[in-house]
Amino acid sequence: MGNRKILLRKIFLRLIIVMFIIIALIVIVIAVINIYMKSVTSSKILSVDECKDMDADCILVLGAGVAPSGKPTWMLEDRILTSEELYNVNASPKIIMSGDHGRVSYDEVNTMKDYAINDGIPSDDIFMDHAGFSTYDSMYRAKEIFGVKKIVIVSQKYHLTRALYIAKKLGIKAYGVSADKRDYLAKQKYRVFREWIARAKDFFKLIYKPEPTYLGDKISLEDSGDITNDK
Known part of the structure; x- marks a missing residue:
């Protein structure tokens, strides 16, 4: 009986060691992927002024939530404001929300478009991507639905790394502009942690490049953005 307990204890300890090794390897892989993504995208993050007269196909604004009041969250509001600045320096004549x-x-998308229209951006120049359910979906649809080849992505800096990497792997020439206009203290540490995991997830996803949640008919940016209106 004593020998059996000793044997079970040894097996248990070995399992614990194996689990720690597996967890350590996962952490290392995630860290390496994050470092790699940052190294290949950091030079693509520019200021608004550096995007002046860039003449990109579009300014792509990624969703970031709508408050219960129906207004954009602070993060989303800052992304919309940054896209307006880019539009006004001729980074692109078109915006995709x-x-x-x-x-x-x-x-999210009508909230974003309405906000920009209220700030004086012409409705004709604002397109809505109603199926941008994830960063990957937004990038994939920007290329396949809207036909973009060169874009300026607007998001907070912590998120731009992944967005730019996805664009790069999908064959889009992309630049990013940070929309960090204030501190986002609530849940920001959690967002950064989640982003580390999301980068690793999309790194492997981009190996086989599955179709997004929804595709649909192609939309030309030569048309009026109002063709994407649903109201």
Whole structure:
């Protein structure tokens, strides 16, 4: 009986060691992927002034949530404001608002477009991507639905690394502009942690490049952005 307990204890300890080794390897892989992504995208993050007269196909604004009041969250508001600055320095004549509009009760894209229109951006120049359910989906659809080849991506800096890497792997010439206009203290540490995991997830996803959640008909940026209106 005593020998059996000793044997079980040894087996248990070995399992614990194996688990720690596996966890350590996973952490190392995630860290390496994050370092690599940052190294290949950091030079593509520019200021608004550096994007002046860039003449990109579009300015792509990634969704970041709508508050219960129906207004954009602080992060999303800052992304919209940054896209307006880029539009006004001729970074591109077109803006794509890409976000989650998968149900009637939650609508990021109309919230984004309405905000920009209220600030004086012409409705004709603002397109809505109603199926930008993830960063990957937004990038994939920007290329396959809207036909973009050169874009300026607007998001907070912590998120731009992944967005730029996805664009690069999908064959899009992309630059990023940070929309960090204030401190986002609430849950920001959690967002950064989650982003580390998301980078690793999309790194492997980009090996086989699956279609996004939804595709649909192609939309030309030569047309009016109002063709994407659903109201």
